[in-house]
Amino acid sequence: MRIAQALTIAGSDSGGGAGIQADIKSFQEMGVFGMSVVTAVTAQNTLGVHHVMPMTVESITQQLDAIAADMGTDAVKTGMLYSGEIIEVVADCLQTYNWKQVVVDPVMIAKGGASLLQQEALHALKHKLLPLVQAVTPNIPEAEALAEMQIECMEDMKKAARRIRETGVSYVVMKGGHASFQEDVIDYLYDGHSFTPFHGRRVETVHSHGTGCTFSAVMTACLARGASMTEAVQVAKQFIQAALEDELGIGNGHGPTNHWAYRKRKTEFGEQPRDT
Numbered sequence: 001m002r003i004a005q006a007l008t009i010a011g012s013d014s015g016g017g018a019g020i021q022a023d024i025k026s027f028q029e030m031g032v033f034g035m036s037v038v039t040a041v042t043a044q045n046t047l048g049v050h051h052v053m054p055m056t057v058e059s060i061t062q063q064l065d066a067i068a069a070d071m072g073t074d075a076v077k078t079g080m081l082y083s084g085e086i087i088e089v090v091a092d093c094l095q096t097y098n099w100k101q102v103v104v105d106p107v108m109i110a111k112g113g114a115s116l117l118q119q120e121a122l123h124a125l126k127h128k129l130l131p132l133v134q135a136v137t138p139n140i141p142e143a144e145a146l147a148e149m150q151i152e153c154m155e156d157m158k159k160a161a162r163r164i165r166e167t168g169v170s171y172v173v174m175k176g177g178h179a180s181f182q183e184d185v186i187d188y189l190y191d192g193h194s195f196t197p198f199h200g201r202r203v204e205t206v207h208s209h210g211t212g213c214t215f216s217a218v219m220t221a222c223l224a225r226g227a228s229m230t231e232a233v234q235v236a237k238q239f240i241q242a243a244l245e246d247e248l249g250i251g252n253g254h255g256p257t258n259h260w261a262y263r264k265r266k267t268e269f270g271e272q273p274r275d276t
């Protein structure tokens with residue numbers, strides 16, 4: 001049997017809860033072989049981002065070419081891309097290698113407030129990358145930046161999703177983690193015709209570092225295994241709910257979520273982790 005493969009193009013989080021580390025852990029949990037292209041190395045812990053070192057465009061191109069030349073991939077996700085020039089290299093490679101199943105997590109600002117995307121790179125993200133990809137997964141502040149509007153209610157979430165889809169991306173997954181106007185946490189999948197809601201109970205915890213990375217990585221793994229977009233979002237939502245509820249309590253600040261909680265929960269109830 002051929003093993004599904006997924007590639008993450010993202011930054012390294014030394015703290016292990018977000019970025020490349022969260023993505024590879026999530027791919028592994030979903031039974032998918034994970035590969036990575038490192039765009040930047042961050043010095044991070046649960047207290048914040050202390051240093052950022054972007055990789056050179058040459059290094060990123062070489063990493064992408066190395067994977068394409070030999071291994072290939074069934075699906076790709078992008079996380080922290082940091083600069084306009086890195087976004088352009090990634091967009092060029094997606095076209096050169098005809099990688100079509102691509103999920104963009106439009107990482108902009110870390111939970112502690114540090115910038116993970118230069119302000120001037122927003123234009124490249126919107127106009128060079130999004131037109132090429134299948135799905136984008138903004139949180140509320142990212143959707144506000146992409147749609148150039150404020151989001152204060154559910155109707156605003158939908159309006160912003162419609163605007164973001166005008167960039168050419170096929171699916172917009174509007175995440176509700178930052179939506180203080182919601183009691184439950186509702187994410188919406190917008191395909192240009194209808195909005196599908198995905199409900200989760202709000203978990204009161206400070207240990208939510210890397211939720212967006214983990215969520216988009218699980219989606220990517222599901223797509224790599226042949227799932228539909230709706231199935232991919234559904235599994236990602238269940239995965240992140242379990243990861244938030246099964247607290248690890250690591251560090252003194254915003255700690256990581258539990259990447260093996262979804263598998264543990266399924267096993268405890270005598271089920272196999274869901275194969276998509």
Ligand SMILES: Nc1ncnc2c1ncn2[C@@H]1O[C@H](COP(=O)(O)OP(=O)(O)OP(=O)(O)O)[C@@H](O)[C@H]1O
Nearest residue numbers: 139175177178185201202203210211212213215240
């Ligand atoms: N407190 C919470 N309780 C339940 N689900 C949550 C909570 N916070 C986030 N989620 C879920 O986690 C996923 C990621 O959403 P979120 O809005 O936190 O992304 P994010 O801000 O990009 O994360 P990060 O920047 O930390 O990587 C979504 O499916 C969202 O519904």
Ligand SMILES: Cc1ncc(CO)c(N)n1
Nearest residue numbers: 011012013018019080110
């Ligand atoms: C490397 C990296 N990517 C993404 C995020 C967003 O959670 C983070 N904190 N660090």
